[in-house]
Amino acid sequence: MTKAVFPGSFDPPTNGHLNIIQRASSLFDIVDVVIATNGQKQYLFSQEERLEMMEKIVRPFGNVTLHLCGGLIVDYAEQAGAKVLIRGIRGVSDFAYEFDLSLMNHTLNSGIETLFIPTDQKYILLKSSSIKELARFGGDISGMVPPFVEAALLAKYGSES
Ligand code: ADP
Numbered sequence: 001m002t003k004a005v006f007p008g009s010f011d012p013p014t015n016g017h018l019n020i021i022q023r024a025s026s027l028f029d030i031v032d033v034v035i036a037t038n039g040q041k042q043y044l045f046s047q048e049e050r051l052e053m054m055e056k057i058v059r060p061f062g063n064v065t066l067h068l069c070g071g072l073i074v075d076y077a078e079q080a081g082a083k084v085l086i087r088g089i090r091g092v093s094d095f096a097y098e099f100d101l102s103l104m105n106h107t108l109n110s111g112i113e114t115l116f117i118p119t120d121q122k123y124i125l126l127k128s129s130s131i132k133e134l135a136r137f138g139g140d141i142s143g144m145v146p147p148f149v150e151a152a153l154l155a156k157y158g159s160e161s
Contacts, residue, residue, distance in 0.1 A: 003082040016123035074109040
């Protein structure tokens with residue numbers, strides 16, 4: 001059984017994340033989606049809120065399960081018995097960052113490889129941070145995130161815009 005790990009903040013999840021999960025789930029027997037719970041990082045959505053949204057995202061995929069991780073992702077992968085980390089790539093700026101990160105992770109644990117999945121063209125501009133910004137100013141984010149994420153963003157920002 002080949003297992004892959006797809007880590008991220010998912011603050012909030014977007015249709016771009018969903019696309020990567022879908023594609024990873026068809027490539028691997030098992031996919032662990034791992035929500036980062038970095039205590040030093042400021043998230044818009046709490047751990048519980050991100051978990052709740054991600055539960056709805058992964059529900060259709062029988063071989064995808066959700067996990068939380070507050071430490072090093074290579075340590076998570078090692079203890080979960082996964083040899084592959086999946087990262088989505090939207091373009092060259094993602095690549096520059098992700099390439100460095102993959103080298104760092106490989107230095108930490110050479111038994112774990114990072115595989116990049118290039119985004120589908122439709123999702124090239126979808127970034128959690130930009131979507132939050134758009135939502136904050138009342139922009140139309142339908143088509144960028146699932147309806148329940150749109151509703152959660154409206155609930156956060158509804159009174160501001
Ligand atoms: P981070 O882990 O940097 O906080 P995210 O949680 O937003 O970032 O993303 C987790 C993973 O999903 C990363 O590999 C990121 O490149 C990828 N990703 C984010 N948005 C998209 C998208 N629109 N298309 C493809 N991959 C994406």
